[in-house]
Amino acid sequence: MLEPASYQQVTDWLDARTAEPAPEDLATARSPGRVLAGGVSVPDDYPAAPTAAADGYALLSQATLGASDYNPLPLRIGSTVEPVVSGQRLPGNTDAVIRHEDTDRRGEVLDVYAPVASGDNVIPVGREARRGETLFGAGHVLRPADVALLIELGVATVPVVRRPRIGVVVVRGDVPDACGPMVRALVAMDGGAGDQPVHPDETGLAAALAGRDDDLLIVIGGSGTGGNDHAAEALREAGEVTFRGVAISPGETVTLGVVRGRPVIVLPGPPLAALCAYDMLAGRAVRQLAGRSPRLPYGTRRGTLVRKIASGLGRLECCRVRVIGERVEPIAVADNRTLSTAVRADGFVLVPEQSEGFAEGDEVTVYLYAQRY
Amino acid sequence: MLEPASYQQVTDWLDARTAEPAPEDLATARSPGRVLAGGVSVPDDYPAAPTAAADGYALLSQATLGASDYNPLPLRIGSTVEPVVSGQRLPGNTDAVIRHEDTDRRGEVLDVYAPVASGDNVIPVGREARRGETLFGAGHVLRPADVALLIELGVATVPVVRRPRIGVVVVRGDVPDACGPMVRALVAMDGGAGDQPVHPDETGLAAALAGRDDDLLIVIGGSGTGGNDHAAEALREAGEVTFRGVAISPGETVTLGVVRGRPVIVLPGPPLAALCAYDMLAGRAVRQLAGRSPRLPYGTRRGTLVRKIASGLGRLECCRVRVIGERVEPIAVADNRTLSTAVRADGFVLVPEQSEGFAEGDEVTVYLYAQRY
Numbered sequence: 001m002l003e004p005a006s007y008q009q010v011t012d013w014l015d016a017r018t019a020e021p022a023p024e025d026l027a028t029a030r031s032p033g034r035v036l037a038g039g040v041s042v043p044d045d046y047p048a049a050p051t052a053a054a055d056g057y058a059l060l061s062q063a064t065l066g067a068s069d070y071n072p073l074p075l076r077i078g079s080t081v082e083p084v085v086s087g088q089r090l091p092g093n094t095d096a097v098i099r100h101e102d103t104d105r106r107g108e109v110l111d112v113y114a115p116v117a118s119g120d121n122v123i124p125v126g127r128e129a130r131r132g133e134t135l136f137g138a139g140h141v142l143r144p145a146d147v148a149l150l151i152e153l154g155v156a157t158v159p160v161v162r163r164p165r166i167g168v169v170v171v172r173g174d175v176p177d178a179c180g181p182m183v184r185a186l187v188a189m190d191g192g193a194g195d196q197p198v199h200p201d202e203t204g205l206a207a208a209l210a211g212r213d214d215d216l217l218i219v220i221g222g223s224g225t226g227g228n229d230h231a232a233e234a235l236r237e238a239g240e241v242t243f244r245g246v247a248i249s250p251g252e253t254v255t256l257g258v259v260r261g262r263p264v265i266v267l268p269g270p271p272l273a274a275l276c277a278y279d280m281l282a283g284r285a286v287r288q289l290a291g292r293s294p295r296l297p298y299g300t301r302r303g304t305l306v307r308k309i310a311s312g313l314g315r316l317e318c319c320r321v322r323v324i325g326e327r328v329e330p331i332a333v334a335d336n337r338t339l340s341t342a343v344r345a346d347g348f349v350l351v352p353e354q355s356e357g358f359a360e361g362d363e364v365t366v367y368l369y370a371q372r373y
Numbered sequence: 374m375l376e377p378a379s380y381q382q383v384t385d386w387l388d389a390r391t392a393e394p395a396p397e398d399l400a401t402a403r404s405p406g407r408v409l410a411g412g413v414s415v416p417d418d419y420p421a422a423p424t425a426a427a428d429g430y431a432l433l434s435q436a437t438l439g440a441s442d443y444n445p446l447p448l449r450i451g452s453t454v455e456p457v458v459s460g461q462r463l464p465g466n467t468d469a470v471i472r473h474e475d476t477d478r479r480g481e482v483l484d485v486y487a488p489v490a491s492g493d494n495v496i497p498v499g500r501e502a503r504r505g506e507t508l509f510g511a512g513h514v515l516r517p518a519d520v521a522l523l524i525e526l527g528v529a530t531v532p533v534v535r536r537p538r539i540g541v542v543v544v545r546g547d548v549p550d551a552c553g554p555m556v557r558a559l560v561a562m563d564g565g566a567g568d569q570p571v572h573p574d575e576t577g578l579a580a581a582l583a584g585r586d587d588d589l590l591i592v593i594g595g596s597g598t599g600g601n602d603h604a605a606e607a608l609r610e611a612g613e614v615t616f617r618g619v620a621i622s623p624g625e626t627v628t629l630g631v632v633r634g635r636p637v638i639v640l641p642g643p644p645l646a647a648l649c650a651y652d653m654l655a656g657r658a659v660r661q662l663a664g665r666s667p668r669l670p671y672g673t674r675r676g677t678l679v680r681k682i683a684s685g686l687g688r689l690e691c692c693r694v695r696v697i698g699e700r701v702e703p704i705a706v707a708d709n710r711t712l713s714t715a716v717r718a719d720g721f722v723l724v725p726e727q728s729e730g731f732a733e734g735d736e737v738t739v740y741l742y743a744q745r746y
Contacts, residue, residue, distance in 0.1 A: 028554075029549070029550075029553075029554040030554070032554065032555075032557075032558035033558065053643075053710040054710075055597040055598045055599050055600075055601045056598075056599065083599060083600055085597060085599070085600065085601035085642075086597060086601065086641075086642065086643050086710075087642060087643055099598070100598040100599045101598070123710055123711060127708075127711055127713075128711050128712065128713040129713055135716070141743070143716075143742055143743065144554075144555040144556075144558040144559050144562075144648075145555060145644070145648050145712060145715045145716050145742070146716050147554055147555055147558065148551040148552060148554065148555035148644045148648070148712060149551070149644070149712050149713055149716045151549055151550070151551040151554065152551045152644065152712065156549075176402070176524055176529075177402075177524070178521040178522070178524040178525045179521060180402075181401075181402040181403070181405065181517075181520055181521065181524065182405070182517040182518060182520055182521035183517075184405075185405035185406065185517040185520065186517050189517075224428040224458060224459060225428045225429075225472075225473040225474070226428050226429065226456060226458070226473045227428075227456060227458065228428045228458035228459065268459075269458075269459065269460060270426075270459050270460055271518070271521045271522070271525065275517075275518050275521070299672075335500075337426040337427075337459075337496055338496060338500055338501050339501065339518060339521060339522050339525065340500075340501040340502055340522055342518045343508070343516075343518050343519050343522045369516055369518070370514070370516065
């Protein structure tokens with residue numbers, strides 16, 4: 001019989017083993033979506049010289065004084081009247097850009113139909129960024145535009161969190177394997193990398209665990225009781241079992257331990273239990289190793305319960321719900337075994353360990369499954 | 374001089390050319406995150422037979438009547454008292470599962486310490502899904518748990534929207550290229566596939582466009598005026614230009630046309646204009662081709678403007694803002710040229726074509742850049 005550890009105790013243990021993500025340097029062009037492992041500073045003022053902000057002609061603004069549709073000023077193309085395109089550095093003797101639509105070119109003469117002031121259509125030195133400025137701090141997730149700006153600034157590589165290698169080992173002899181692809185997809189969404197799940201047979205399991213070199217190893221199946229404890233036994237043989245069962249539901253048989261100094265999480269084989277135990281424990285570890293927030297990555301919304309949720313004191317319960325407008329409807333509260341309760345749900349409500357549930361009419365927070373893609 | 378088309382006119386044209394995403398059949402295990410191109414029905418009741426929902430012993434419930442801690446009932450292991458693990462089909466002559474913790478085994482005798490009712494710890498036939506039931510409709514994005522359930526149900530392949538091939542051709546001679554990696558990342562986030570950006574020289578551009586076979590071609594740079602219109606000219610040469618300029622800002626020189634029956638979008642070369650024109654036009658096309666909603670994929674929130682936003686009548690304006698609590702602060706409204714205004718922003722506010730802007734104190738919707746990873 002299992003004596004489950006408290007959720008808090010287990011997350012404290014797991015957090016301590018996943019709190020220091022490993023850094024690596026990466027070409028800036030390949031870094032969208034990655035998490036910065038350190039701050040990024042601006043190497044030089046950008047732009048380094050006044051730069052055209054429009055297509056047209058760079059010129060001296062004072063030469064356009066008084067120009068209008070009724071009084072076009074003819075200027076000779078030359079060192080102080082030069083065609084430029086947006087983004088191009090201004091020639092030395094010019095201080096403004098006039099747009100094509102305010103000019104008319106006849107051979108080497110440019111008729112100017114409007115005045116421009118000094119600095120018009122020009123990006124001044126350092127307008128984008130100042131030398132030494134810290135543009136992004138550690139933990140920032142690089143967005144596509146961030147990457148474009150860093151490339152413009154001449155930042156060739158950035159320090160990012162290395163994608164943690166997450167091994168997925170499937171024990172349960174399901175043919176075909178339903179849990180492996182699910183957990184693999186969850187790992188990828190949480191920022192982990194790794195190969196396809198492997199499926200060693202039960203006799204070779206301990207050796208398979210001992211031979212891995214992942215940052216985190218997720219084993220699926222064999223965490224149960226009676227003859228269904230192959231993975232827990234293999235973990236004991238290959239390393240050590242630290243927690244045999246955790247006070248979460250579904251997923252109470254989840255087992256944690258260590259092999260060669262690396263954390264191992266054995267998820268229960270039934271898919272719903274595997275999903276919930278992944279969400280509450282394994283996903284948290286993957287996200288921490290990937291430099292992300294350990295918090296649940298699902299979008300949330302508030303709503304009002306249309307039926308009560310009863311839960312046992314002392315365990316963290318993940319209750320699947322439907323959301324219809326502001327109404328939150330629990331799905332088959334008693335049914336903690338069928339995956340379709342998660343598939344038919346919009347998300348889930350968590351009932352904390354120290355609570356016996358929520359009453360009809362209570363306002364609750366729903367974590368929304370759908371909002372991760 | 375450009376005569377920009379209205380945003381509505383251009384999106385109508387673009388939507389008509391991207392409204393029919395192509396389907397393909399994909400192995401279910403590889404389908405997380407993909408969009409269904411058609412509905413998926415349940416092939417057979419699942420489970421097809423009563424199935425154990427816990428580890429323990431399958432037995433006849435009536436044999437446990439009266440069992441208690443004070444009155445353990447000894448049952449002989451055999452065809453009506455068999456060990457089972459969670460997920461295993463129940464033997465024919467049994468109707469319930471008793472958990473290990475309510476039993477004690479002595480050799481071939483099982484002492485039972487609690488009564489179970491018929492169906493206890495059993496998943497009945499069809500509880501997960503019923504034969505013929507439509508589980509997911511076209512347009513549904515497959516979540517990891519959906520995929521696990523489909524595999525359990527025996528659905529080996531699913532009809533999904535083929536990832537559209539999106540070509541990215543960079544014209545502007547930026548060394549290094551800042552826009553290519555940005556647009557490539559945006560395309561991937563919107564569900565498009567394709568190779569790394571290519572960088573043909575200006576003289577070979579028309580031939581490069583004519584030789585492509587993408588579902589959508591995005592060209593970056595050369596949409597401008599004067600000598601900065603190489604891409605627009607190449608598009609005219611390789612196919613046809615349909616819209617030369619669109620009433621959006623930033624990004625007003627964006628140019629659209631057709632080569633070999635496929636839509637081509639020429640984004641302006643300056644990164645901020647490329648970003649906004651991508652968001653408002655190209656991303657919409659990619660998402661439609663990928664079977665997703667054409668709407669902006671950014672999370673939104675409401676807030677109150679702390680300064681007015683002025684905008685020209687007749688153009689759709691994308692105004693970068695910071696969000697501090699409930700307060701929405703426009704960034705450098707006049708500065709439509711520097712990418713750092715987007716990088717320093719939390720998101721943007723859209724000013725519609727028929728509006729001249731918003732007043733201080735107006736409540737506005739902010740599209741949040743950060744919430745896509």
